[in-house]
Amino acid sequence: MLEWSQCLAVERSSDRVTGAWVFRGTRVPVSALFENLESGARVDEFLQWFPGVSKAQVEQVLEHAAQSLAVA
Numbered sequence: 001m002l003e004w005s006q007c008l009a010v011e012r013s014s015d016r017v018t019g020a021w022v023f024r025g026t027r028v029p030v031s032a033l034f035e036n037l038e039s040g041a042r043v044d045e046f047l048q049w050f051p052g053v054s055k056a057q058v059e060q061v062l063e064h065a066a067q068s069l070a071v072a
Contacts, residue, residue: 002068004030009060023061026052030061 004010004021011024021030028050036046043058 002065004064007060007064009057009064023050023053023057026050028053033058033061034065 004012009024010021010030012019012021016022017027017029022028023030023033032050033046033053036049037043041049043055047053047055047058
């Protein structure tokens with residue numbers, strides 16, 4: 001399981017989006033990125049659909065997930 005607390009691009013608050021991990025400063029769940037990518041969307045499309053999320057945040061989240069997989 002990924003330890004999202006180590007990723008600076010995300011945050012979680014129990015009173016927002018039912019406590020899900022979201023991109024910092026937004027209400028966009030991190031899970032939305034992975035769901036869209038799994039459905040065939042490109043990162044650029046995701047950024048268009050969720051304009052509050054920055055490309056740097058997406059890159060950090062993907063890098064964090066990749067590093068977590070490499071450690072496992």
